[in-house]
């Protein structure tokens with residue numbers, strides 16, 4: 520079997536398991552100290568992957584913010600910023616989104632075969648558009664990223680993407696932050712959707728750390744044999 524990067528899933532959710540509140544505005548689930556922790560994890564990553572809906576809804580920059588961490592990456596002979604990666608079926612992404620315009624590093628768009636030609640126009644000016652097959656399979660994406668030199672992949676959501684990485688057994692670690700609030704709106708996005716997950720009542724995931732960070736709590740789970748207790752993230 521082809522190799523894939525060490526893969527860490529990271530997200531914040533409400534007490535009732537939601538990633539957003541369907542309001543159209545970005546829901547701030549975390550706090551400054553936790554954003555700084557996430558920045559550190561990003562700084563240790565070769566690539567950051569999000570779904571196309573997250574690019575459209577949140578318009579994230581997906582950059583390492585701390586100048587010391589950026590300098591540390593350069594000193595270590597790495598690119599200043601991690602590679603940015605997204606996946607799409609419809610190829611309806613705005614080339615003006617911050618995913619594309621922020622940071623000078625490369626951006627990859629894995630696109631379903633039947634829309635790759637459409638994406639090849641505008642998007643190919645701001646990103647490398649890759650035919651991801653039909654459907655785009657996260658295993659194939661992971662293996663292709665490994666071929667491109669990615670050894671540490673950070674997946675930052677949203678729910679559809681987390682569902683696939685978890686359901687397909689492609690995650691080595693989960694860093695889940697729980698925020699002290701409820702969303703209570705069924706139309707909002709959940710951390711994961713329905714699926715068949717490897718962790719069940721008879722095969723529980725291994726909790727390796729709980730860390731209060733201000734008013735949120737970080738839950739860290741080992742999801743595979745490859746889990747690294749003290750990673751260089």
Ligand SMILES: NC(=O)c1ccc[n+]([C@@H]2O[C@H](COP(=O)([O-])OP(=O)(O)OC[C@H]3O[C@@H](n4cnc5c(N)ncnc54)[C@H](OP(=O)(O)O)[C@@H]3O)[C@@H](O)[C@H]2O)c1
Pocket residue numbers: 529530531532537538539545546548569570571572573574576577606607608609610611630631654655656657675676677678679680681683708
């Ligand atoms: N709290 C957090 O930590 C956090 C983090 C990230 C996101 N979020 C929230 O999560 C919400 C988005 O989550 P979501 O579950 O709706 O969407 P998502 O996972 O961000 O993106 C889903 C989209 O990605 C593309 N996609 C996913 N799997 C694919 C596959 N196998 N092949 C091809 N394309 C694929 C499709 O794009 P197309 O529609 O373009 O075909 C799909 O509509 C946002 O509102 C955001 O606020 C929260």
